[in-house]
Amino acid sequence: MAASEENLRRALAEKQASVDAQAETVRALKSSPDAHQAEVDAAVEALKALKVEAGAAARRLEAAISSNTDGASSGSREAFRQAVVNTLERRLFYIPSFKIYRGVAGLYDYGPPGCAVKSNVLAFWRQHFVLEENMLEVDCPCVTPEIVLKASGHVEKFTDLMVKDEKTGMCYRADHLLKDFCKEKLEKDLTLSSEKASELKHVLAVLDDLSAEELGAKLKEYGITAPDTKNLLSDPYPFNLMFQTSIGPSGLSPGYMRPETAQGIFVNFKDLYYYNGNKLPFAAAQIGQAFRNEISPRQGLLRVREFTLAEIEHFVDPNDKSHPKFGDVAELEFFMFPREEQLAGKSAQPMVLGEAVSKGIVNNETLGYFIGRVYLFLTLLGIDKERLRFRQHLPNEMAHYAADCWDAEIECSYGWIECVGIADRSAYDLRAHSEKSGVPLVAHEKFPEPREVEKLVIVPSKKELGLAFKGNQKMVVEALEAMSEEEALEMKATLESKGEMDFHICTIGKTVSITKKMVSISMEKKKEHQRVFTPSVIEPSFGIGRIIYCLFEHSFYTRPSKAEDEQLNVFRFPPLVAPIKCTVFPLIKSQKFDDVAKIIAKSLTATGISHIIDITGTSIGKRYARTDEIGVPLAITVDSTTSVTIRDRDSKQQIRIGIDEVASVVKEVTDGESTWGDVMWRYPTHSVLHTEDE
Numbered sequence: 001m002a003a004s005e006e007n008l009r010r011a012l013a014e015k016q017a018s019v020d021a022q023a024e025t026v027r028a029l030k031s032s033p034d035a036h037q038a039e040v041d042a043a044v045e046a047l048k049a050l051k052v053e054a055g056a057a058a059r060r061l062e063a064a065i066s067s068n069t070d071g072a073s074s075g076s077r078e079a080f081r082q083a084v085v086n087t088l089e090r091r092l093f094y095i096p097s098f099k100i101y102r103g104v105a106g107l108y109d110y111g112p113p114g115c116a117v118k119s120n121v122l123a124f125w126r127q128h129f130v131l132e133e134n135m136l137e138v139d140c141p142c143v144t145p146e147i148v149l150k151a152s153g154h155v156e157k158f159t160d161l162m163v164k165d166e167k168t169g170m171c172y173r174a175d176h177l178l179k180d181f182c183k184e185k186l187e188k189d190l191t192l193s194s195e196k197a198s199e200l201k202h203v204l205a206v207l208d209d210l211s212a213e214e215l216g217a218k219l220k221e222y223g224i225t226a227p228d229t230k231n232l233l234s235d236p237y238p239f240n241l242m243f244q245t246s247i248g249p250s251g252l253s254p255g256y257m258r259p260e261t262a263q264g265i266f267v268n269f270k271d272l273y274y275y276n277g278n279k280l281p282f283a284a285a286q287i288g289q290a291f292r293n294e295i296s297p298r299q300g301l302l303r304v305r306e307f308t309l310a311e312i313e314h315f316v317d318p319n320d321k322s323h324p325k326f327g328d329v330a331e332l333e334f335f336m337f338p339r340e341e342q343l344a345g346k347s348a349q350p351m352v353l354g355e356a357v358s359k360g361i362v363n364n365e366t367l368g369y370f371i372g373r374v375y376l377f378l379t380l381l382g383i384d385k386e387r388l389r390f391r392q393h394l395p396n397e398m399a400h401y402a403a404d405c406w407d408a409e410i411e412c413s414y415g416w417i418e419c420v421g422i423a424d425r426s427a428y429d430l431r432a433h434s435e436k437s438g439v440p441l442v443a444h445e446k447f448p449e450p451r452e453v454e455k456l457v458i459v460p461s462k463k464e465l466g467l468a469f470k471g472n473q474k475m476v477v478e479a480l481e482a483m484s485e486e487e488a489l490e491m492k493a494t495l496e497s498k499g500e501m502d503f504h505i506c507t508i509g510k511t512v513s514i515t516k517k518m519v520s521i522s523m524e525k526k527k528e529h530q531r532v533f534t535p536s537v538i539e540p541s542f543g544i545g546r547i548i549y550c551l552f553e554h555s556f557y558t559r560p561s562k563a564e565d566e567q568l569n570v571f572r573f574p575p576l577v578a579p580i581k582c583t584v585f586p587l588i589k590s591q592k593f594d595d596v597a598k599i600i601a602k603s604l605t606a607t608g609i610s611h612i613i614d615i616t617g618t619s620i621g622k623r624y625a626r627t628d629e630i631g632v633p634l635a636i637t638v639d640s641t642t643s644v645t646i647r648d649r650d651s652k653q654q655i656r657i658g659i660d661e662v663a664s665v666v667k668e669v670t671d672g673e674s675t676w677g678d679v680m681w682r683y684p685t686h687s688v689l690h691t692e693d694e
């Protein structure tokens with residue numbers, strides 16, 4: 001990371017801390033009966049001024065990051081990444097899978113500390129989401145029959161465009177090659193004219209919209225060849241990312257390894273709804289492996305072929321997307337990057353979540369609630385809030401049926417990475433499975449009295465649409481059926497007055513002309529005892545490996561050792577995620593101290609605290625360094641038979657306490673009931689402690 005960037009980050013963190021402190025003062029004054037109104041007003045004004053300063057600091061940092069495209073800066077990012085990755089691989093956080101057979105791209109094993117971090121992250125996920133919201137957790141198979149993934153659209157559409165090296169057969173993602181080319185030209189080619197630069201920027205902006213033909217034409221126009229050999233490339237063609245298999249020995253029942261866990265929840269909707277007492281809203285959750293045969297896996301844990309997903313499907317009445325607990329998160333303020341700001345070329349700004357929802361920037365309260373909960377989850381894990389933003393999808397990134405989508409993006413040495421997708425997918429998934437399976441996946445609202453209701457009925461004429469749109473008929477039918485009441489009524493009025501109307505269909509990226517003969521839209525009166533509807537789905541989807549990798553980068557730092565030219569690596573994991581909570585070192589090899597260490601270990605086990613005993617007898621400084629490198633928060637040195645020292649990883653401060661108090665103090669700190677500062681305050685130390693180079 002560039003030094004100036006680091007300074008700007010620090011400045012921003014300081015400003016943010018002042019904002020938090022002032023907000024606290026305002027809250028205290030507002031709730032104090034003795035405070036004068038003038039005093040409150042002055043504090044509010046001061047808070048506003050601090051927020052403006054924090055906003056300016058954020059903009060300066062953002063500008064520095066986006067202008068950091070020179071070799072030196074990307075070089076230092078590369079060096080930082082190398083230091084992190086070397087440490088992770090050396091200490092077995094993760095290991096390339098099947099390494100002794102030279103490995104397979106995109107497959108990784110978690111080693112002992114990596115497994116522990118992952119299981120801590122997942123345990124916290126369960127506590128923060130499943131427990132807090134009384135979600136219904138399920139565990140479905142990875143092998144999925146074809147019909148399910150046909151209904152969800154994955155068989156037809158879960159593709160990336162691929163090109164092949166014409167001589168070696170090596171495969172590449174066509175859009176990645178074009179993206180890398182444009183970015184490199186923009187960053188490094190100083191002779192680039194302003195027209196060419198804006199053309200390349202335009203290509204980057206529309207990259208997701210390009211068809212295979214358009215992408216192929218661009219690759220040819222720019223003379224892009226295979227990166228490894230410079231050989232010519234084939235034309236792009238779609239490659240389905242799912243691993244295909246067959247279920248059973250006959251080979252007659254095709255299946256796939258699931259590319260996401262969500263479908264398992266959708267197909268169980270009917271039973272889960274019943275289990276929940278036929279009540280909405282409710283959420284189901286699932287943690288499990290997902291498989292994507294990525295064309296060119298890269299960036300370590302960030303793009304792999306098998307990974308852990310943790311997904312929530314929150315089912316809600318489409319007419320009422322309010323959330324009873326929205327107030328709990330409404331005052332949170334963090335970096336948000338709405339669509340309009342992106343299109344205007346601006347940067348992410350801190351926004352109060354409640355305002356983003358009330359101004360309609362975030363589509364609804366439930367979506368906003370989950371954005372807030374995801375923010376809390378990530379920052380409590382240890383993700384730096386200055387390098388976390390919520391970016392709204394641009395229209396071309398969103399499926400036609402989605403009401404709104406936001407990605408939690410975390411900045412690491414590879415740039416901004418999507419780690420959690422939070423989408424309001426409307427009723428699409430349940431409708432698709434209802435249609436394919438013939439089982440209605442619907443909810444009911446019983447009326448106390450029968451009601452006369454006006455119902456919107458949209459009936460697309462498949463025959464007319466087939467004649468007009470041939471292969472695209474199904475997409476047009478789906479898009480017409482998915483219209484909101486407002487859109488349908490507007491179409492009805494236009495068709496009645498003009499006979500035809502332009503209609504944009506995102507799935508095929510085209511605007512088509514709809515005529516009166518192609519669809520009938522009417523409002524019909526009926527007596528109803530209940531309302532039957534397909535619930536909307538709000539889906540937060542967490543890529544656990546991506547979150548963990550970003551957490552590794554955000555937690556890593558180096559500090560000088562006493563030995564010249566040597567830097568010691570430290571992961572400053574919060575105790576919540578630290579793979580092991582404490583280490584126990586007998587100061588010297590001695591039976592007496594070993595026995596004390598065993599007594600302490602026993603009490604730690606009884607208290608449920610993970611720990612290791614290090615009896616290697618190397619210097620205490622080396623043993624501290626070794627556990628700092630895997631992020632262990634506390635180290636206990638046994639140097640007497642009655643008391644021990646406990647050393648805090650980050651401050652390197654120590655306290656001395658009695659042996660029988662160790663387990664309770666370690667538990668207090670690692671459970672987050674007390675901070676290290678609280679403990680230091682309680683155990684002022686006058687006796688001899690250990691120096692780092694002992």
Ligand SMILES: Nc1ncnc2c1ncn2[C@@H]1O[C@H](COP(=O)(O)OP(=O)(O)OP(=O)(O)O)[C@@H](O)[C@H]1O
Pocket residue numbers: 292294301302303304305307309418419420421541542543544545546
């Ligand atoms: N190949 C992968 N390796 C690791 N994690 C992944 C991979 N693909 C997706 N994820 C994670 O799964 C989450 C949900 O998947 P989703 O389908 O929304 O991703 P996506 O939009 O296809 O991701 P991308 O555009 O980066 O390929 C993502 O937010 C990400 O954290």
